[in-house]
Amino acid sequence: MSNHGKEANSEQATSAPSSPKLTSRSPSLQLSEMDPGSPMGLGDSDPNVLKSFKPIEVNMSLEVPTDKPYYINPPPTDRPVRLYCDGIYDLVHYGHMRALEQAKKSLPNVHLLVGMCNDKDTHARKGKTVMTDNERYESMRHCRWVDEIITDAPWIITQEFIDMHKIDYVCHDDLPYASAESDDVYAFVKAQGRFLPTQRTDGVSTSELITRIVRDYDKYLRRNLERGISPKDLNISFLKEQELNLQKHVSDIREQIKKNFLxxxxxxxxxxxxxxxxxxxxxxxxxxxxxxxxxxxxxxxxxxxxxxxxxxxxxxxxxxxxxxxxxxxxxxxxxxxxxxxxxxxxxxxxxxxxx
Structure with missing residues (x-):
């Protein structure tokens, strides 16, 4: 079979709903051969974003931070560095993307693995998610920084998991992340010198996005009613529907006055x-x-x-x-x-x- 046919079959396998838990992409080009502002060769970054965020540069050396309170092992030089990021990745936003971009650009030759916990573990430990686990897996599969997806990832990383996926470093912001079992779920990998920190993006999080929805609850209800979603599907009463209709009527009058003010x-x-x-x-x-x-x-x-x-x-x-x-x-x-x-x-x- 030709190489083109293998690539097509590989892509089809990762897209199918019954794909195995370990999915991967075709080997990506080395970042040293690409534009640091756009490793996939898609052009420069959005200038409006650059006003708010400094572009993330590729670390073209094999140096790792030495100013941390924990030791970091030197990276391998004879192969791509296998770097692992884990998370829930619900309502994927640019904070997630920038963390993954930092991990991908932390060294010149990185194979980035992303692990996501399933709904059962997430709901038991953190609470209900907006997206299902399969939706979260599929969303992350389309991120250009990711080379490999690991589904049903463990909440706490174990030695067995590190050995199975040949992980050189685990990437996350270095603030302690507590759980029922530990004050910091990354303490184990930090002790092994396998933790590589990223910088958290302030001002955005899944919790903050959910807070916006809750805060503007009536507006989003009206939005969905206008799009044809039934009150039953929205789980609202007849009185609530009439209240929203009245709010819409008042809002329409205000908008009409604003538009025709001149x-x-x-x-x-x-x-x-x-x-x-x-x-x-x-x-x-x-x-x-x-x-x-x-x-x-x-x-x-x-x-x-x-x-x-x-x-x-x-x-x-x-x-x-x-x-x-x-x-x-x-x-x-x-x-x-x-x-x-x-x-x-x-x-x-x-x-x-x-x-």
């Missing part, structure tokens, strides 16, 4: 300008008619008004003059007024007798 603002400004113009027109109209109303009012009621105000003015003048007169003069005015009233009464009585 147009709505222009419409309001236009309406205000029209209202101002109408008010100006009304004001001018009544200012023009004011003179006509005044002239009409004067022509109809001017004589009566003038007569009324003239009488009031004369009465006020008489009162003022009487108040300012001397006592003798006021007595004389009273006498004259009494005489005038007496004469008027006599005349009235005379007229009355005639009638």
């Amino acid at each position: 147009g709505t603002r222009e419409d309001l400004v236009g309406e205000l300008e029209d209202l101002k113009a109408e008010l100006r027109h009304t004001k001018l109209f009544w200012e023009d008619r004011r003179q006509d109303f005044v002239r009409g009012f004067s022509s109809m009621f001017g004589s009566q008004v003038n007569k009324f105000f003239g009488r009031k003015r004369r009465d006020q003048d008489n009162i003022s003059s009487s108040e300012n007169a001397s006592p003798t003069k006021r007595s004389r005015q009273k006498l004259n007024s009494y005489s005038s009233s007496s004469l008027e009464d006599s005349a009235a009585s005379s007229n009355g007798s005639k009638e």
Whole structure:
């Protein structure tokens, strides 16, 4: 069989659901022959990522760290270094990928093995996962840094496991990782000089991703309802569904207002300008008619008004003059007024007798 046929059969075997627990890829090119920024020859890294993370350079020497509190064995020089990373790798994210990239680039010629625990051990020791073990295995199989996948990996590495897979180093960040059996599950390999540390990527973790989902629970429920997933599949009640529908309605109104804010603002400004113009027109109209109303009012009621105000003015003048007169003069005015009233009464009585 040709080499091309062997490679095709090998790839088909690793992709099949019934593939063996130990799966591997075709031997990868040595990193010394590749672009350090992209060992698989896929071009430079995303410039947006480079703003946040420094690129991970390939260690082109065979030197290992000497500033650690534990001893690290020198690597083999006559073959690829078999380096092992283990983990759960649930909801695979860039923190996982950067750890694997560091391991792959830690020495110039690395064969990277990745082991993942199954659901039974993980759920018993750490808690429920989002992805199943088979989903996690398949996701990691597509990582470009990985050369070999080991399924059903042990929670604590044993000497038997190291010998079986000919592991030179175990890679992980060097913070103690406690379990029920030990304060640090990597203490065994550290004691053997087989531990090679990587740097943990801060700001991302599977727990943090799950926290985001829990925090925005209603938003993700609405998202899935809008995509046609039934309330039964989401395990929510009828009342919760109606609450989410109401939230969506309110959110849609807000979005519509935001989208049409500029147009709505222009419409309001236009309406205000029209209202101002109408008010100006009304004001001018009544200012023009004011003179006509005044002239009409004067022509109809001017004589009566003038007569009324003239009488009031004369009465006020008489009162003022009487108040300012001397006592003798006021007595004389009273006498004259009494005489005038007496004469008027006599005349009235005379007229009355005639009638």
